[in-house]
Amino acid sequence: MSDSAFEIILDECLDAVLSDARTIDDCLALYPEHAAELKSALQIGLLAKRLKQPEMEAGSLDALEMRLRGQMLAARQPAGRARLAPLSRLAAMVALVFLFTLGAGGGVVAASAHSLPGDPLYGVKRLWEAIVLALASWFDGTDDVWLSLAETRLDEAEDLATHGILYRDVLYDLYDATEHAMTLADADTAPRVVVFLNQAQTRLQDLPTTAATDPVRAELFTLIMPGPDGRLRVNSLEETPEAQPETATSTPTVIPSWTPSPDQPSTTPVPPTRTPAPTSSPTQKPTSRVPATATRTPSPTVTPTFTVTPSLTPTHTWTPLPLPVLPTTQGGSPSNGSRVIGPSATPVQPTSDATVRYRATQAAVYATQTAQAAFETEEPQP
């Protein structure tokens, strides 16, 4: 007998046995020539039928329904956004100003500011973000907005995780905003992106995840951790002084002092061989966001390990931010034994590429922020 004939017999017997119309033995008696194969197939069918039927818990059912209702409300928002698309940007701006003049729009947007995914007003919040993003693109300021959005998404993820309802789309949104912030960062934004990534590493580590959200968190870690070359993939970080072109040949103007921290090998630092001209680096321009201070201690909990002696500043002591947990790099020694950081040259101990580059970036940020004060208050050293 062909397989298809047996399949018909099997199905007939399964219908009868599963509905308790016949027993397995009844079927075997009807088709003794197929008894052996019928028996095991029918037994497995019965066993599978008696597997425990899992049910989704009532709390999860309600939470999902609430989230879907919120998404349904939010889903109406893209339609409104689509209608806005053909309008000129100017018209959109005028409409926005008008809305705020009336006060209603501002009230709704303000009310939505602390909403979370699934909340009725969350769609308003996202719409408002899209408007801000569109407006920012006029002024070439989307990098700032994306960084702010990444911070917001991280806050939301933490809040949802606290309530046990973190789901993957939230982390994907965080990934998206973070990636945009990293990709679009300019020289001004890059240091703040680095600080955000540093915080995000710690906060994501503490984020309670499930089997579903954990892979997305792993992808996020891949994004925000330094790559195999030890570099954070933040745009414009290459413009920090450590990546200055290697054409400068001027005599070093400072001999930076180096105090090895306990976790670093006591390698004798190699004096820098070049010092970029103070005006040649875009990061030497003091930023307007951070007031220049003579001494800055980014974190009160860490021990100073560097003493930077810039050529234009007698002594600035700074403390590196706590290092993130960085992957162990092979080799452990940078390709260049000496590095130039900021307006002055500071050798970085070759602990690992990732560590060196991270601290070098911090040093660059520090040097940028204090450069203005140095110019105004100190006499340049010969």
Place this chain on the structure above:
Amino acid sequence: MDRAEEGRLLRQAQRGDADAFAALYREHVQVIYRYIVHRVGDHHLAEDLTADVFTKALQGLDRYREQGKPLVAWLYRIARARVIDHYRRTSRRPVESDVEAEPLPFDADLDTPMVRREAARVLRAAIAELTEDQQQVVILRFVEGYRVEAIASLMGKQPNAIKALQHRALRTLANRLARAGFDIESVLAGIS
């Protein structure tokens, strides 16, 4: 819920009625959850993927056309795609060693709950190793209790194709349990 009622709720949901969509969700969420949990074997993951299914359904609601099939057929298709997508993302599927890692303790009393639980565990793991189509047939046929014709409609296949899938699936499962040392008759006797 009959097809007419489902159609009415569907049209209301497509017009933006959240209550109608919630009613459809309540009607189908458990079968979709059961399907997924049998496929992935993890309750938390199944909840997340179930949420994904209904989110996708919500997003595609405007484009959905009935075409003579029940809504649950569409939901099953989304669920199946989400499960496949999940395994593609994580590059992980249950491996054979999971099924055969713990052979039946031959000296154990076959009527003990422990043995039945173990048999159920091995059976679930073996189901998870079947092909996508075979898994879906087994779940719809034996877990949800559909008949072959209904499964054919849900899966968009011919009934004969479903019977063939059912046959191959049962044969594979029987072999797996036999290799793991289970006497199915004894296990069944213990739970009758």
